[in-house]
Amino acid sequence: MVSTITELKTRIDAYLDQALPMDIDQPTLKESMCYSVEAGGKRLRPALTLATIEMLGKKIDQNALRAACALELLHTYSLIHDDLPAMDNDDLRRGEPTNHVKFGAGMATLAGDGLLTLAFQWLTDNQLPVDVQANLTLALAKAAGPSGMVAGQARDIEGEGQHLKLTELQYLHRQKTGALLKYAVQAGGIITEQPVTVIDLLGTFGAQFGLAFQIYDDIMDVVATPAQMGKATQKDAAEHKNTYPGLLGLDGAKEQLQKALSQAKAAQQQLAELTGRSMAGFDQFLAYFKL
Numbered sequence: 179m180v181s182t183i184t185e186l187k188t189r190i191d192a193y194l195d196q197a198l199p200m201d202i203d204q205p206t207l208k209e210s211m212c213y214s215v216e217a218g219g220k221r222l223r224p225a226l227t228l229a230t231i232e233m234l235g236k237k238i239d240q241n242a243l244r245a246a247c248a249l250e251l252l253h254t255y256s257l258i259h260d261d262l263p264a265m266d267n268d269d270l271r272r273g274e275p276t277n278h279v280k281f282g283a284g285m286a287t288l289a290g291d292g293l294l295t296l297a298f299q300w301l302t303d304n305q306l307p308v309d310v311q312a313n314l315t316l317a318l319a320k321a322a323g324p325s326g327m328v329a330g331q332a333r334d335i336e337g338e339g340q341h342l343k344l345t346e347l348q349y350l351h352r353q354k355t356g357a358l359l360k361y362a363v364q365a366g367g368i369i370t371e372q373p374v375t376v377i378d379l380l381g382t383f384g385a386q387f388g389l390a391f392q393i394y395d396d397i398m399d400v401v402a403t404p405a406q407m408g409k410a411t412q413k414d415a416a417e418h419k420n421t422y423p424g425l426l427g428l429d430g431a432k433e434q435l436q437k438a439l440s441q442a443k444a445a446q447q448q449l450a451e452l453t454g455r456s457m458a459g460f461d462q463f464l465a466y467f468k469l
């Protein structure tokens with residue numbers, strides 16, 4: 179039986195609340211790091227890892243939980259740094275004042291640095307087999323670093339004020355948002371020591387899910403209110419950002435969203451055939467995209 183996202187979120191929140199303060203050795207840094215992690219968030223990425231583990235027939239133990247929560251630390255670092263005055267200069271995140279508004283830009287930068295580093299500590303400071311630890315570390319470094327999310331963020335900054343082609347925008351999003359979501363799903367396969375064919379297909383599902391996630395975020399920036407999103411909206415067009423609705427119009431963006439979702443569903447079906455297991459647990463994640 180696969181847990182619901184709500185059940186997984188409860189376990190993730192409890193683990194983060196208990197484990198995070200133990201590894202931070204400076205009071206203000208601790209307050210600042212815990213502030214952003216505990217500000218909430220959907221916990222989508224670690225929940226994807228844990229649901230994948232269960233769908234592949236394994237139980238979630240403390241080691242898997244720690245490795246999955248490492249990704250939430252890293253994700254939170256990316257949000258803190260993205261909100262900084264030198265980047266997006268946002269005042270609201272997860273419905274609360276952003277980290278630099280509360281603690282200043284210097285401490286917020288360090289909170290992000292601390293979360294990024296601690297993520298890799300948690301990936302290796304556990305009782306998982308060492309080759310699993312090494313594979314997770316390599317995969318996360320590639321997804322989050324200069325061949326993944328950081329490169330995507332650099333493309334985003336450089337692309338502001340320029341008109342990107344659809345293929346360029348897709349590449350940027352694949353790196354900036356998609357790479358971590360792809361990793362989230364693949365980590366479930368790595369922790370359960372799946373063959374490469376399964377890990378690859380998990381990657382296909384995760385990448386299409388990640389693309390859908392970014393297109394949906396772009397659409398929501400146009401149609402949703404700040405109260406619904408817990409952050410500022412309508413910023414993309416005002417700042418001449420490259421987005422799906424900006425490039426293709428709202429209907430075109432919705433079409434691209436449906437395309438990514440049907441490709442994710444195709445990968446889900448192939449995974450079920452390859453593993454002989456039900457992959458229906460992904461349905462609750464695909465239900466996130468409501469227009």
Ligand code: GRG
Binds near residue numbers: 218327355
């Ligand atoms: C600073 C290196 C660096 C990277 C930042 C992820 C990112 C790159 C920036 C975040 C802003 C952004 C473009 C968001 C797009 C969609 C997204 C990642 C939303 C936030 O993720 P959620 O919705 O947030 O999972 P919660 O708060 O639920 O965890």
